[in-house]
Amino acid sequence: MSLNSADIPENVIKEVVVWLVKVQDDDLTSQEEQTLLAWRNENHLHELAWQRAENLGMTLQKIPPAVGKQVLGRSATMDRREFTKHLGLLLTLVPIAGLSYKYAPWQAVLADYKTATGEQKTIQLVDGSQLILNTDSAVDIAFNDTQRLLKLYRGEIYIKTAHDSAQRPFLVQTAQGQLHALGTEFVVRQHSDYSYLGVIESAVDVIPKDDPEQNQIIETGQQTRFDATGIEAPSPLDDNANAWINGVIYADNMPLTEFISYLKRYRTGVLTCDESCDDIYVSGSFQINDPDNILHVLEKTRPIEIEWRTRFWAKLSKKQR
Template sequence: MSQSTANHTVIRQAAQWLALWHSGSMTDADMLRLADWRAAKPEHEHAWRQAELLAQKLTHIPPQLGMPVLDRAISRRDFIKPLALLLVTMPTGMLAYRYAPWREWAADYRTATGERRELVLADGSRVMLNTASAINVVFTDQQRELRLLAGEILIQTAPDPHPVHRPFIVQTAEGRLRALGTHFNVRQQDAWTQLAVLEGAVEATPAAAKQHASVITAGRQSSLTEHEVHAATNLDEKRTAWADGILYVDKMRLDEFVAELGRYRPGVLRCEADVAHLEVSGVFQLNDTDRILAALQNTLPVQLHWRTRYWVTVAYRA
C-alpha cells in the first residue's frame, strides 16, 4: 500500500469514527475500540483531532459539503459522506495547499484557533504564530527557511551565527520572501500572500515569475500572487496588533469584520447579507470573542442568533 493510500485510509477511518461519535449510538465497547484505534499509531490521533477541527470549521469549506453536515439533523451515513469527501478528495491548487491535512498535522509548529505562540529559532530569530497557523522550519548550511503552511506569522530575524551567511527565507504557496535584515509580517490568504514590512526590507519573488521580484521596504506593505508582486502601499501600523491580542478596525464593513473575527473563534460565525454593509470601528481584545459579539448588538442595529455555542449568525435587529 502506498503512503498516499495509507493516509487516505486513516482519514476515512477518522471520519467514520467521528460520525459514530456524533450519532448518539456509540456504545461503551465502541468507546474502547476508538481509544485503541487512536492509541495504535500517531497518525490515527492526528487524523482524529483534525476531523474534529474540520467538523467545527465547516464555514470555511464549500457550502455543498458543509451545509448537509451542520444544517439539519443527520444520520451517521449523512455525516460520513461530506466529511470524508472533504478530508480525502480536496481539489488541486490553492485549496489543496491550504487544507491538505497531513501538511498541517505534521508541521513543526502550529497553533489552534484563537491561540498565539512565540518561538525562538536556533539562530535567535523570533517568530510569532497567529491563530490557526502552521510552519515548518528548515535550516541547512545554505539557508534558513520557514515554510508557511497556513495562517500568519510575525518575524524578527537575528544575525546568522553560522560561519557562512545563510539567507532567511519564508516560502508560501505563492512564492519566496527573502529577509534583508528585517521585522516583517506574512499572512497566507486563499490565493495570495500578504506582506507587511516593519523594519529593514524583504525581497518578494513570485513562484511562477521569478524575474519579477520586488523589494518591499520598511513602512510598506504588498501582496504576492504566483505571477506578480503588487505595488506597495503605506503600511497600516495596526496590522500586526494581533501579536498583542488586539484587533483594530476603522470603518470596516461588518461582513469583513465578522470574517476576520471568525479566524479567532472556533465554529461558524456568519453575517447576513442585509447587514453586511454596516461599518465597525473600535479596538477589540481577541481573547474574548463573545464579548466582541455582544458589543456589536450594543452599537449596531443587529442581533445574534445562537444556533449552538459554535454557530452564530449576525442578523438585522427588527
C-alpha cells in the same frame, strides 16, 4: 463548477464540522434535520462537504501513511467530539471523485509548529530570531549550513530576524513564492490563492514562484499581495497587520462584514454576517482572546441581532425596526 472539481473552502469545512459534532452528540430534532437539509441544498460546496464526510470511510486508505498514523492512530481512544474534529481535518485531506489540491495539505498536519483556532505561539529560533504564529497556523523550520528557511503552510506568522554570524539568508516559503528578509521585521499570511506580506521594519524581497525575475523589494511601512506569477503594487501598511501580536483588532469606521471576517479567524465554529449588515460600521480596539464577548458588545452597541443556532454557530443580521 462541478462537484468533481471544486475545492472545499475553510469556512464550509468548519460549518460541516459543526453539524458533525451536533449529529455525533445528540439525535437531531425534526427541525434540526430540516435545517441541515436546507444547509446542504443551499450551496453545492455544502453538499460536497457532506458527501466527503459520508465517503470518508471508503477513502481513508488514500491518506499518506504518516498522516494516517498521526491522525487516525488514536481513534480507538478518542471520544466522539475529538474524533469529529479529526474528521473535519480529514475532509481537507481526502479527495473524492478526482478532487485534487495545489499542494499537499497534510504538510500542515505534520508541521514543526502549529496553532489551533484562537491560539498564538511564540518560538525563539536557534539563530536568535523570533517567530510568532497567529491563530490556526502551521510552519516548518528548515535551517541548514547555507540558509535559514521557514515553510508557511497555513495561517500567519510574525518574524523578527536576528543577525547570523554565518550570513545565511533568511527565507520564508509560501505556496506562491519566496520571501528574502533583508534584516527585517515582518508578517506573512498564507491565503488560498495568494500570500500577504507586511513589512514593519527594513525590507523584504518578494520572489514569485513561477516568475522569479519579477521580484520586488517591499520597504518599511508597506504591504503587498502576491501570487505565483506576480506582485501587487505596494500600499501603506494596514493598522491590523501586526496588531494581532498584541492580541488586538483595530477598527476605524470598518464595515461590520470586514470586521467579522477578522474576528472569525479567532473563534471556533461558524460565524456569519448577513448582507443586511453591509451599511453598519465598527470603531474601537477589541481584545481577540474573547470573541464571544466582542459579539455581545457589538449586539449592545450596534443595530444588530445575533442568532445563536448552537453555542458554536452564530449569525449576525441587521436589527429589524
